[in-house]
Amino acid sequence: MRVSVNGVERELAAGATVADVVRSLVEAPERGVAVALDGEVVPRSRWQATSLVEGQAVEVLRAVQGG
Amino acid sequence: MSELLRLGGRTWSSRLIMGTGGFRSLVQLEEALVASGAEMATVALRRVDPDSRTESPLSVIDRLGLFLLPNTAGCYTARDATRTARLARDAFGTSWIKLEVIGDDRTLHPDPVELVAAAEELVADGFTVLPYASDDPVLARRLEAVGCAAVMPLGSPIGSGRGIDNPYNLALIVEQAGVPVILDAGIGTASDAALAMELGCDGVLLASSVSRADDPAAMAAAMRKAVEAGHDARRAGRIPRRLHAQASTPDAGLPRLG
Numbered sequence: 001m002r003v004s005v006n007g008v009e010r011e012l013a014a015g016a017t018v019a020d021v022v023r024s025l026v027e028a029p030e031r032g033v034a035v036a037l038d039g040e041v042v043p044r045s046r047w048q049a050t051s052l053v054e055g056q057a058v059e060v061l062r063a064v065q066g067g
Numbered sequence: 068m069s070e071l072l073r074l075g076g077r078t079w080s081s082r083l084i085m086g087t088g089g090f091r092s093l094v095q096l097e098e099a100l101v102a103s104g105a106e107m108a109t110v111a112l113r114r115v116d117p118d119s120r121t122e123s124p125l126s127v128i129d130r131l132g133l134f135l136l137p138n139t140a141g142c143y144t145a146r147d148a149t150r151t152a153r154l155a156r157d158a159f160g161t162s163w164i165k166l167e168v169i170g171d172d173r174t175l176h177p178d179p180v181e182l183v184a185a186a187e188e189l190v191a192d193g194f195t196v197l198p199y200a201s202d203d204p205v206l207a208r209r210l211e212a213v214g215c216a217a218v219m220p221l222g223s224p225i226g227s228g229r230g231i232d233n234p235y236n237l238a239l240i241v242e243q244a245g246v247p248v249i250l251d252a253g254i255g256t257a258s259d260a261a262l263a264m265e266l267g268c269d270g271v272l273l274a275s276s277v278s279r280a281d282d283p284a285a286m287a288a289a290m291r292k293a294v295e296a297g298h299d300a301r302r303a304g305r306i307p308r309r310l311h312a313q314a315s316t317p318d319a320g321l322p323r324l325g
Contacts, residue, residue, distance in 0.1 A: 006114040025115045032125040034112065034158035041153045059114065061154055063125040065096065066111025066140045067086030067225065067252075067274035 001054040012052060019047040025060050032063045070302075072269055074247050075163060075195040075216040081106045082264070083294045084136065084249065085287070086274025087124050089226075095283050097127045103277070103287035107134040109165055111141070112155055125159075136197070138165035143178070145185035152189050164189060165219070165272075166198040175225045175252075179206045183213060190214035199251050202232070204239040207248075217246050219272060222263060223253030226275040230259035234266055241267035257286075257293035264297025265305070 003012050005021055012020070018035055026033055035042045036059040042050050052058065072079040085105040090096040100108060108128050128135055137155035142148035145168060152164040168185055170178025177200055186196050195216045200206050202220040210218050220240055223229035230253060231237060241248050247270060250263035254273040263271050271294050280286035 025117045031129075031160065032123060032158050033115070034154040036150065036154055039150055041150065041157050043157050061112040061158065062115045063110040063123050063137075063158070064113045065087040065090060065124045066113075066138055067088035067109055067272075 001052070003052050003054070004057040006058070006060055016052050017048060018042050018050040018052065018058065021052070021058050022047060022060055026062070034061045035059065036061070072247065074249075074270070075197075079106055079270075081291075081294075082270040082298055083260075083291055084270060084272040085109070085277070086272060087128075087278075088140075088274045089278035090283060091278075093122055093124060093127055096124060096278070097131065098284040099277050099287040100127065100131055100133065102284040102291065104291045105133065107136050109136045109138050109272075109274070110159075111138050112151060112158065134163075135159055135161055136163055136165050137161065138199075139167045139185075141169070142167060143169050143181075145181040145188065148181070148185040149188050149192075152185075152194060153192075156194070162193055163195045164197065166196050166215075176221075177201055179203065179209075182206075183209050186210055186215050187213040197249065202236040202240065204236060204243060207240045207244060211244065211246050215246065217249050217269075218244060219249040219251035221252040222250050222259065225252045226279075227253055228255030228276060229253055230255050231262055231266070234262070237263070237266050237268070254290075257289040260290050260293040261297035261300070264294055265301050267301055270294070 002009055038057055072082050081104050083103055083105045084107045085103050086109045110124055139148040139151040142151055148168045156162055168178050168181040169175055186198050189196050197217045198210050198215050200220050207218040222231040248268045249270040249272050250268045251272040254260050254276045260271045277283050277286045
């Protein structure tokens with residue numbers, strides 16, 4: 001299935017979860033990583049249980065320097 | 068010893084809040100944070116870049132034991148800002164947010180309509196909201212009315228280094244405020260930070276004036292002293308400005324020498 005990950009279209013296996021996407025981007029998803037699915041926050045506690053579906057947009061965010 | 072700042076239900080011994088934007092390296096960031104004496108530092112949220120191997124500013128802030136203040140920098144609507152705040156809460160486990168809703172690319176002035184809407188929604192959702200605002204006394208009152216923990220008027224545009232464009236507005240905001248007033252944005256050098264405190268601000272939030280200085284750690288130390296000095300001067304009570312001189316030496320006992 002095609003899913004947008006941080007603005008880039010990616011082909012993911014059916015049944016892929018938010019946790020799978022996070023692991024593909026961050027080696028150790030320490031404190032400071034957050035995920036939005038179609039704009040809404042997916043709490044860390046639900047990453048594993050949240051399966052993605054075709055056409056969704058995932059944003060995986062982390063802390064950067066900023067005022 | 069200056070009185071302590073009460074902000075968001077906590078007590079702070081430093082009245083300087085450090086933004087972390089613009090530092091040339093995390094080493095410089097860490098040295099400046101230490102020199103500033105700040106207890107709170109901001110971070111922003113951006114997309115993970117798997118190709119980037121740079122250390123996160125979060126590790127510096129955690130190592131120094133500082134209180135983290137996430138921001139919503141880059142948001143232009145209340146919807147984006149409230150979503151970003153909720154993402155920050157999940158990422159960092161804090162309900163404190165420096166709320167920025169920008170209304171104009173060139174000046175980075177806030178959008179006051181979206182800002183108040185976002186603040187109201189986030190306060191209702193349990194956030195401690197510190198809004199970056201225009202230097203507008205009416206907007207400050209609105210932000211306080213919807214439950215913000217502080218108001219954070221700009222001195223001049225972000226990164227402009229121009230200092231405090233409108234000290235009269237700032238004085239009006241201070242005069243009416245029932246929550247702490249934190250001068251946020253526009254500081255160029257130490258005297259600007261001191262002036263903000265002399266005008267009655269409860270604190271100063273700055274980034275560029277330190278991060279883009281030739282020697283960030285030295286400027287951070289200067290800002291620390293300026294904020295303390297300005298606060299102490301305000302409390303000490305300045306003398307009024309006069310048109311003419313007022314002799315500081317008495318005339319009585321003046322000898323006749325010719």
